[in-house]
Amino acid sequence: MRPLGGPATRGLPVIYRDTWPDPVRHEPALSVEAPEVAALVPAPRTSVEDAAASTLVPLEALDFVAIDVETANAHRGSICAIGAAVVRGGVVVSTHSWLVRPPAGLDAFDRINVRLHGITADMVADQPSFAERLDQLVEVAGGLTLVAHNAAFDIGALREACLVADKEWPTADYACSLILARRALDLISYRLPIVAAECGVDAGRHHEAGADARACAQVVIEIARRRNVGTLAELLTDLHVLAGRLDAAAWRGCHSTLGSAGIGLIRPETAVDADPEHPLYGHVLVFTGALSIRRQDAWDAAARCGAVVEKTVTKRTTMLVVGDGFTGSDPADFTTGKAAKAVQLRDNGQRIEVLTEADLVQLLADAQTFGVREAVVV
Known part of the structure; x- marks a missing residue:
């Protein structure tokens, strides 16, 4: 397995699945559209409202790849979709959304998971295996730091899927936008749709891997803009967050250095x-x-x-x-x-x-x- 390293290019095409099915939603139970929940979400704000443009640090060096995984069942290794959003110079330059055939033995689909993301066993039966999709993610990441909203879950899912698929862990530094949001924003909830709304980001369809990865990327970009820092490393330092690390031999979680x-x-x-x-x-x-x-x-x-x-x-x-x-x-x-x-x-x-x-x-x-x-x- 080559590490998540090597050169990355600008100007990558935006990739979307035009045929992605509408997911099954929780109806009429509580949903993100419920008026009571809408009260949680502040009116969208723009970066112009948060800081004068003349004082902002340029984001030309803000480079990372936001990822999201969806799972077939309660086992974190049962990955059935992977999303990735590549950020170069503070701009999302490409978004990828891949269906995945989960590792053998973890390929049963639970109803609660299907209700969340709308993906079924039939939809992934002829898709590339997790091992093949991980190689694609390695190629797209190009050595950039990974970011996920609740990285403990997404990186943990990659680790466990690798173990079951007998695949070596890739090598990557990673950060967690959930931890960054908690350090930078004062909200009643830090779920991705609510954080995205606070940041003036269109979150798209929650639990669609590509949309969630893109929303995560744009949230981090906006937090960096508000904190007036120009790189991901500077953002982590500013918010007292230590990046996680994954390699073939071990891993270390992303966490706040304040305790x-x-x-x-x-x-x-x-x-x-x-x-x-x-x-x-x-x-x-x-x-x-x-x-x-x-x-x-x-x-x-x-x-x-x-x-x-x-x-x-x-x-x-x-x-x-x-x-x-x-x-x-x-x-x-x-x-x-x-x-x-x-x-x-x-x-x-x-x-x-x-x-x-x-x-x-x-x-x-x-x-x-x-x-x-x-x-x-x-």
Whole structure:
């Protein structure tokens, strides 16, 4: 496997799939078009409104490749689509969207995933394998740093798909636009459509890999413009974020250098007047993985529903909320220390229910604990 290195060219053509099918949407359940969710999204702004053009640092050296992957099921390695948006000089010069035949053994399609992205097993049956598509991504990336919105999921998906497909991990530096957005913007949610709206970016169709990659790229460009920096490296330094690294032998995650997610969080008191009929009432909740909402907000809302929020998995734990875009029900499919501890306790007979972020948000929205009804689709 050649590394994600080598020269890249300007002026690459824009590539779209004209025949991409309309995805199946959650109807009439909560969706990103719901008026309650629209209240979350600020009116689009332009960079001209944020800074005078005469003071802006030029973006001629802002080069990177934004990526997005979609999966067939709860296993992160079950990649069924890859999107890539190449940025040169602060401009998206090409967008790619590829259907992928998932690695053998991970090629079953779950209904919840199909509802999100509209891709079915029949649609990928004759498509190139993951290994072949990864080679295409390597070629397109041309040595540039990769960026993904919630890179822990997308890079993790590439790693796991490589392991199953017996393919060597590629070599690349990578950054996470979710982490950058959290450091640069003050929002109630950091889901890609909401961050894109704040940045004045047309997000296109959420969960279409090419559209999500392009939206991610444009978000990073706009954040760089607002921070008045000219390169991705300068943006990471300005926001105190350390890039991740992937190579054939090891990997290191992208993270904020200002400390872990748990630092500065205040464990809320459980509401004594909570509704005892609420599904979270009386449960001992632990969170693992990155969320698109502020963790403190999630803690506070769960406590208002009568849950006890704790930082670590113990013998008291009855619910584990898993972030990073996880859509399954088995914590064994998710690789964090807390998830590993939950697996061990479940194997020993302890009952621990697993919730995705979407599951939790639905429960909180039903209880109107957020003050707004957040979209279920994440």
